[in-house]
Amino acid sequence: MRTLWRIISGPFRWCWRLLNFIREFILNLFLVLVILVAVGFYLQLTRSAPEPGKGALLVDLTGTVVDKPSINNRFRQLGKEFLGASSNRLQENSVFDVVQMLRQAKDDANVTGIVLSLKDFAGADQTSLQYMGKALHEFRDSGKPVIAVGDSYDQTQYYLASFANNIYLTPQGAVDLHGFATNNLYYKSLLEKLKVNSHIFRVGTYKSAVEPFIRDDMSPEAREADGRWLGQMWQHYLDQVAANRKITPEQLFPGAAQMLASLKASDGDSARFALENKWVDTVASRAAIEAVLSKTFGWNKQKNDFNAVSMYDYPLKTPAQQGGQIAVIFASGAIIDGPETPGSVGADTTASQIRDARLDPAVKAIVLRVNSPGGSVSASEIIRSELAAARESGKPVVVSMGGMAASGGYWISTPANYIIASPSTLTGSIGIFGVVNTFENSLDSIGIHTDGVATSPLADIALTKTLPPEFKEMMQISIESGYRHFLTLVAKARGKTPEEIDKIAQGHVWLGSDAKTNGLVDELGDFDTAVAKAAALAKLDDFYLQWYIDQPGLIDMLMMQAGISVYGQLPAIMQSWIPAPASQLSKMLSSQSGPFMTLNDPQNRYVYCMTCGDVK
Incomplete structure (x- = not known):
């Protein structure tokens, strides 16, 4: 009987030992990986960045610009080095880091100009755009050139590009100016x-x-x-933007009907249309634009490109x-x-x-x-x-x-x-x-x-039942009390009466x-x-x-x-399975329900x- 038990239990014991070995091996491998990554992070953090040579600062903004990124910029750069680049559209940049960089570059003798390459710039709110634009204006006023290059410009990208001395657009490109809109479900x-x-x-x-x-x-x-x-x-x-381009707001955006007529007059050529309306300064091929940048900033034979340092490689000083x-x-x-x-x-x-x-x-x-x-x-x-x-x-x-x-x-x-x-x-x-x-x-x-029993109507609150009238009345009283408190806070802070604040309140944006x-x-x-x-x-x-x-x-x-x-x-994979209208609807639902x-x-x-x- 004992011999039979050994024969039966033997394979199970060996399988259990094998599983333990695999588990310990994976855990040890993960520990070694964490140690190596930690050492790498330490070396990166303590490594002094090489001083860039003379040339342009390439403002190749990637992703969005926000007040407070979810991940600190320095940590994100290190993460990309060790774990690979994440989706460009998901990257967040601090508006304060961008402005500090532009102002530092203004006083940096090695930076002889700025090249705005905004094709991967996904957006920012108007206040952040204005703050970055202010820093670009200061840089331009220092006497150093700002050049914007692109195959096309969306409305947000064009706002920053408008601060450039010269805006270049490729022959099949376009500038998308259409106005603002809000849409809710x-x-x-x-x-x-x-x-x-x-x-x-x-x-x-x-x-x-x-x-x-x-x-x-x-x-x-x-x-x-x-x-x-x-x-x-x-x-x-x-x-x-009109002030930057030295034209009137009416010339910049004469309205949809006039823009449509002008586009027809340009034979539907959006690049020519942008040039004739003074939205851009030059329409040229990539090779021609590269020749201009090479002449302005010099040619780097090692990189086989014009002399420039990416904003993500430009070291910020403390x-x-x-x-x-x-x-x-x-x-x-x-x-x-x-x-x-x-x-x-x-x-x-x-x-x-x-x-x-x-x-x-x-x-x-x-x-x-x-x-x-x-x-x-x-x-x-x-x-x-x-x-x-x-x-x-x-x-x-x-x-x-x-x-x-x-x-x-x-x-x-x-x-x-x-x-x-x-x-x-x-x-x-x-x-x-x-x-x-x-x-x-x-x-x-x-x-x-x-169904059930309760000692009070206020205890009988459930999402699966009709709300008791007493609870609904209590909620409305609480909401009205909160509103009066809000008015009082604002009135006290602004030196007005609650009645005066109520006239400009009522949820008015x-x-x-x-x-x-x-x-x-x-x-x-x-x-x-x-x-x-x-x-x-x-x-x-x-x-x-x-x-x-x-x-x-x-x-x-x-x-x-x-x-x-x-x-x-994931989005790229999932969107290939979902029809475009359904994909857009999903985005709207996500943004509103979030x-x-x-x-x-x-x-x-x-x-x-x-x-x-x-x-x-």
């Missing part, structure tokens, strides 16, 4: 067909964030309000740390309760950073950079109260508004000593809402029912220029203006910026970079601007 009919009951609680005539649940189209009030700020934003774009500290804290993305996640403002994380700056004796002032459409009421209040505590401690607080500081983004800005917005900042949207969807009718239609007129912001300017104001309020002659940015750990960086690489490939998937207010109360980030 409305699904009232869909919810009705699915028998979903949407319970909406809101205050604010213009609070359009809940309209997709209760309408199949845009309300007249929302259309009027959005049309106003969108038209003003487009006019700001035209004014700046500014001298002299004088008092000005803390720069970011609030970029939807405002949520709890810790920060990529692309969101975590109330706990941001409040902790503000608290650290408040308690640090080296910090003499705080600049809060807000680029947020808002989010949770409770999360916004946590951040606001901590910022108020910083101001009460005697440290000046200045808010620098980015592309948007609307609704909850404005809520957290109210304690500031001074608020500075760009003319194109979307702000205001002072309103509040709540949404609760219940599915009792949906489940009833397929034969599923919910304002562009920065109108917000200044309405007294919601103190000054129109950019990040430089905010820093200068913080230094003046703190009475600092010498100062340096202390950036409060959490750096990911090695494992976090590896996982994030690997994830980006995977996501960079905020509601992450918002987590414990009372279901939100101060959020749905349309602020959807300008195309």
Whole structure:
């Protein structure tokens, strides 16, 4: 019997030993890989970058430009070296790093000019574009040439290209100027067909964030309000680009009918059309453009290209740390309760950073950079109260508004000593809402029912049941109370009465220029203006910026970079299976449902601007 058991159990023992060996081998191999990568990272971080020779700075922007990238630029570059390049469209660049680079290049004797190659530039908000444009203008005013080259330019790329001394376009290229638009999905009919009951609680005539649940189209009030700020934003774009091209805004964009007539007169040749309308300076082949760049910047025989260094290989110098500290804290993305996640403002994380700056004796002032459409009421209040505590401690607080500081983004800005917005900042949207969807009718239609007992109507709350009238009344009371509190906060901060604020509130979105007129912001300017104001309020002659940015750990960086690489490939694969209209619909659904998937207010109360980030 024992012999028989040995014969039967023998193969299983050997298989188990083999599995243990494989498991230990894989774990050891992974450990060795982590050690090698860590050593490589250390060597890269400590390696001094070679000093570039004389030539152009190639501004080959790849991906998007944001206030606060999900991964620090230095870590991302290292990740690309070790793990391979991720999708260009997913890469994020810090607008502050780009501006620092352009200003450093202006004073760098080795940089004799700039070449803008923007084919992989995926976009930025208007405020970031204006800030980068300002730095390009400073570079150009120093006497060094700025040359833009491209096979085509979309509207965002062309904005930056317009700051160049010369814009080159290839013969089959085009400049795409079409204006701005916003588009949202409305699904009232869909919810009705699915028998979903949407319970909406809101205050604010213009609070359009809940309209997709209760309408199949845009309300007249929302259309009027959005049309106003969108038209003003487009006019700001035209004014700046036209000034750069030394033509009038009407010459730059005479309207769709006139542009169509001019394109017909050019026999449909979009490059010739762009040249005749003074959108570009020269139409030439790639070889001819390369000859011009070679003549301007010299030829590098080793690289077999004109003398240039990519912006991603151009080493940024660390500014001298002299004088008092000005803390720069970011609030970029939807405002949520709890810790920060990529692309969101975590109330706990941001409040902790503000608290650290408040308690640090080296910090003499705080600049809060807000680029947020808002989010949770409770999360916004946590951040606001901590910022108020910083101001009460005697440290000046200045808010620098980015592309948007609307609704909850404005809520957290109210304690500031001074608020500075760009003319194109979307702000205001002072309103509040709540949404609760219940599915009792949906489940009833397929034969599923919910029943039970409760000690109180307020205890009998479930997504599978009709909301009790008492709960709905309580929610509306809570929403109205939150709105009154919002008005009071703004009125106290801006030196007005709640009634005066109510007239410009009601969820109304304002562009920065109108917000200044309405007294919601103190000054129109950019990040430089905010820093200068913080230094003046703190009475600092010498100062340096202390950036409060959490750096990911090695494992976090590896996982994030690997994830980006995977996501960079998946869309191309999936879209080859899905018809183009379905693919576009999927993107719109994702962009609109994303905020509601992450918002987590414990009372279901939100101060959020749905349309602020959807300008195309």
